[in-house]
Amino acid sequence: MSGYRIFEDLHTHTYYSHGKGSPRENVLAAIGRGLEKVAVSEHGPGHFSFGVRGKKLEKLNAELAALKDEFAGRIEVLRGLELNVMDFGKSDCPENRGDYDVIILGYHKSVPPFNKHALSIWGESLLGIKNDPHRNAEGILAAAYSCRANIISHPGLYLKVDIPYMAECCRQMGILMEVNSARVTMSCEELKTVARLGCGLIIGSDAHTPQRVGDFELASAAVTEAGVWSSVVNAKRE
Ligand SMILES: [Zn+2]
Numbered sequence: 001m002s003g004y005r006i007f008e009d010l011h012t013h014t015y016y017s018h019g020k021g022s023p024r025e026n027v028l029a030a031i032g033r034g035l036e037k038v039a040v041s042e043h044g045p046g047h048f049s050f051g052v053r054g055k056k057l058e059k060l061n062a063e064l065a066a067l068k069d070e071f072a073g074r075i076e077v078l079r080g081l082e083l084n085v086m087d088f089g090k091s092d093c094p095e096n097r098g099d100y101d102v103i104i105l106g107y108h109k110s111v112p113p114f115n116k117h118a119l120s121i122w123g124e125s126l127l128g129i130k131n132d133p134h135r136n137a138e139g140i141l142a143a144a145y146s147c148r149a150n151i152i153s154h155p156g157l158y159l160k161v162d163i164p165y166m167a168e169c170c171r172q173m174g175i176l177m178e179v180n181s182a183r184v185t186m187s188c189e190e191l192k193t194v195a196r197l198g199c200g201l202i203i204g205s206d207a208h209t210p211q212r213v214g215d216f217e218l219a220s221a222a223v224t225e226a227g228v229w230s231s232v233v234n235a236k237r238e
C-alpha cells in the first residue's frame with residue numbers, strides 16, 4: 001500500500017453526457033468509497049457529441065444544487081465542468097464561470113482541431129503535418145488561463161504536449177495536472193519531472209459509470225512507481 005488515501009474525486013461523468021449513471025448514483029458511490037468530496041464535471045458545451053449545454057446543463061446544475069443540500073454533512077457535492085480546448089487559447093467556457101466549483105480543461109477529439117499543429121495523430125499520420133508539442137502546450141495553457149481552469153485533464157491524451165513546460169506554467173498559475181485513472185497519460189519520467197518542478201498533481205477517476213467513481217487504482221500505481229505521492233493534492237498520508 002502507498003500509505004496515502006485519496007479523499008476526493010473531482011472528475012466524474014453521468015448520463016447527461018455519455019456516461020451511464022445519474023449524478024445521485026455518483027454521489028452515493030463516492031460515499032460508499034469513503035470520499036469527502038465529489039464533483040460531477042460533465043463534458044463542456046463545445047464537445048460535438050457529448051457536450052452538455054443549454055437547458056440540459058441548467059437541469060444538471062439544479063440537480064447538483066439539490067444534491068449538495070441533501071447530502072450536506074455526509075459528503076460535499078461540487079458543481080464541475082470539463083471544458084474543451086476549442087482553438088489556440090480558447091475553450092467552451094460558459095459565461096457564468098464563477099458559478100462552478102471546479103473547472104477542468106482537456107483536449108478532446110470531436111472538437112475542431114485548434115490549429116494546424118493540433119491535428120495531432122491524424123495530422124501527423126495522414127497529412128504529414130509536423131506536430132509541435134511546445135506549441136500545443138501553449139495553446140492549452142492560454143485556454144486554461146482564460147477560463148481560470150483548476151485542473152488540466154489527461155495531459156498529452158490525443159495531443160502531444162511539452163510536459164515540463166506545461167508543468168512550469170501550471171505551477172505559476174496554480175493549475176493542477178491530472179493523473180487520470182481511466183488512462184494514465186504521463187510516463188513515470190514525466191510524473192517525476194512535474195513533481196520536481198513543483199507543480200501539483202491531482203488524481204481523478206474520469207468515471208463514466210458510478211462503479212468507477214473513486215476508482216484510483218491505475219493512477220495510484222503510476223504515482224507509487226514515480227514516487228510522487230507528496231505532490232498529489234487530493235491524497236492524505238494515512
Ligand atoms: Zn476528458
Ligand SMILES: [Zn+2]
Binds near residue numbers: 011013153206
Ligand atoms: Zn472526463
